[in-house]
Amino acid sequence: MIRFLSLSLNGLIAVLVISLFLFMPALSDAKQLKPVESLQVSHKKDIEDYLMGHFNPKKHEAFAKVPAKYANRSGYYLRKEALNAFIQMHKAARKDGVKLVIRSATRNFNYQKGIWERKWRKQKKSRSPKNKALNILKLSSMPGTSRHHWGTEVDLNAFNNKWFTKGRGLKLFNWLNNNASKYGFSRPYTQKGKQRPTGYNEEKWHWSYTPLSIPMLHDARLVLDDSKITGFSGSQTAKKIAVVQNYIFGVSQTCQ
Numbered sequence: 083m084i085r086f087l088s089l090s091l092n093g094l095i096a097v098l099v100i101s102l103f104l105f106m107p108a109l110s111d112a113k114q115l116k117p118v119e120s121l122q123v124s125h126k127k128d129i130e131d132y133l134m135g136h137f138n139p140k141k142h143e144a145f146a147k148v149p150a151k152y153a154n155r156s157g158y159y160l161r162k163e164a165l166n167a168f169i170q171m172h173k174a175a176r177k178d179g180v181k182l183v184i185r186s187a188t189r190n191f192n193y194q195k196g197i198w199e200r201k202w203r204k205q206k207k208s209r210s211p212k213n214k215a216l217n218i219l220k221l222s223s224m225p226g227t228s229r230h231h232w233g234t235e236v237d238l239n240a241f242n243n244k245w246f247t248k249g250r251g252l253k254l255f256n257w258l259n260n261n262a263s264k265y266g267f268s269r270p271y272t273q274k275g276k277q278r279p280t281g282y283n284e285e286k287w288h289w290s291y292t293p294l295s296i297p298m299l300h301d302a303r304l305v306l307d308d309s310k311i312t313g314f315s316g317s318q319t320a321k322k323i324a325v326v327q328n329y330i331f332g333v334s335q336t337c338q
């Protein structure tokens with residue numbers, strides 16, 4: 083009787099363990115796919131299109147226009163949550179005598195394609211396609227791989243790292259480093275080195291709203307690969323460069 087009981091107990095444990103394994107992928111999928119809700123889309127293809135910037139932010143219900151007083155011009159768009167957080171941060175900075183100015187926000191695929199192809203045409207004919215692409219990637223991202231597609235990124239005040247190292251720029255940069263995280267903002271393109279061996283060069287002006295962009299980066303891991311990066315001159319180089327791994331995921335720890 084005791085022997086029978088222990089056998090059936092073992093059997094029960096075995097069933098439990100097997101069912102746990104059976105359901106585990108579903109559970110972990112559900113966990114990983116949760117960020118999808120934050121995008122308000124329901125299919126992988128939709129997520130892929132979103133992350134690659136194949137949409138018009140002006141017509142997307144999760145986006146809002148950035149009021150001109152927060153930017154150098156009107157016409158920028160951000161996801162509503164990111165914009166609200168930025169406005170709170172802007173107010174706090176203002177109290178401390180720091181004026182944050184948005185110089186760029188959401189840029190969709192077509193916009194990025196325009197930038198990229200203009201630069202592609204200017205590359206020396208003698209360069210290999212891969213070297214042409216690597217040369218452009220020093221300053222601009224490949225269409226489909228820019229974090230600016232996501233509606234969570236802002237470029238602030240000056241496109242010049244030096245500006246942030248003295249005077250007004252340094253004061254602003256110090257303020258952001260001490261306070262931005264309270265509002266959910268973090269810097270993806272920190273200094274390159276051991277901590278961040280691949281990706282774009284340092285950009286002191288580029289800040290990311292991580293409560294949205296971190297889940298989006300996780301989504302990117304699920305749906306994007308180099309074969310999806312197509313639709314522009316030189317896109318055949320995406321695979322050779324491993325652009326998804328080296329650039330999309332080449333961000334600081336605080337943005338992962």
Ligand SMILES: [Zn+2]
Pocket residue numbers: 186230235236237285287288289
């Ligand atoms: Zn940027």
